[in-house]
Amino acid sequence: MNAIVMIKDGRRDFDFLHGDWRVAHRMLKRRGAHCEDWLEFEGTSCNRPLMGGLCNVEEADLPARHSQGVAFRTFDIARRTWSIYWVSSIDGMMGEPVHGRFENGEGRFYGVDLDDGRCVRVVFVWDQITASSARWTQAFSYDEGLTWETNWIMQFTRA
Template sequence: MSSPHDFDFFHGDWEVRHRRRTGFLDPDSAWTEFPGTSHCRPLFDGAANIDEVDMPRLSAKGVTLRLFDPATERWSLNWASSLSGTLFPPVFGRFEDGRGEFYGDDTYDGAEVRVRFVWSGVCAESARWEQAFSVDGGDTWLTNWVMEFTRPSGTTAG
C-alpha cells in the first residue's frame, strides 16, 4: 500500500549514474553514460518532495515535484527540464512491495507516447529509476533512460 512516506528514502544527496538511449524511440540506438548529482528535500511533512538533478554532460538540470494524494493513495510525479523551461505532463502511480510504478501520456518527437517510470531497489544507500516509452498504448515498452542513485561517501539520508 502506498503512503505519504514512500519517498522518504530519497531525501538528501545522491551521486547519479545516467544511462540514456541516443534515440528514445529507437530500440537499436546506442546507450550513453554520464555522471550527475541529485538533491531531494521533503515538503508537506513528507507527503511531497522536490529534487533537482544536475547533468553537466547535457548542460542541463531537471527538477521533479512529487505529491501524494491521500484520497487516491497515488503519487503524481511532475518533471521539468532546464532545457525546455516547461513542465512535462505528470505520471501517476504508487508503490507496492517496494516497487513504484507510475504512468502517464506525453508526446516525444511528435509521437504520442505512454510513459512509465519505475522505482526499484530502493534503500537508504541506493535506488534505481528507469523511464520507458510505449507507442502502442502500453503493450510493449522501450526503456530509454536509467538512473542509478548512490549516496556520496560519508553521507546519509537527509
C-alpha cells in the first residue's frame, strides 16, 4: 500500500492560490510622493502548480492598464524559502526576485526594485488567506527600510 507523505517544509504554502481568481486592484497614482489618491480597477488571475507544487506560475490580466503579467514562484528546499519573479507585458523583462516565507499564515517577501530610476526596497505581503479569498500588497521603502509606503493592493476572490 502506498502512503501519501505530507511534506510540511513550506513548499505547499502557495497551494491556496491555485485556480482562477477575480482581482480588485488599488494602486497609488504616484509612488514615493506622499500621494493619497488611488486608481481602482478589476483584473483576473490564473495560478497553477508545477513540479508537484515546488514551483507555480500565475498569469495576471489587467485590462484597464492594457497589460498582463506573469509571476513565477520557486521554492528553495534547503533554505525553505520562496523566490518570486515578475514579468510584465509592458517591457517583457524579468525583474529582480523577492525572497521570503510564510509564518503564522502570512507570507513576507523582500527584495530590491527600481521605481522611476530610483533604487528602492520592496516587500510583498500575502495575508487574509481563506479558501475563497486572499490579499497581496506591495510596499516600497525609499529610506533603506526605515519607512514603507504601500502602493499596490490586490484583493483576490475565487472565480
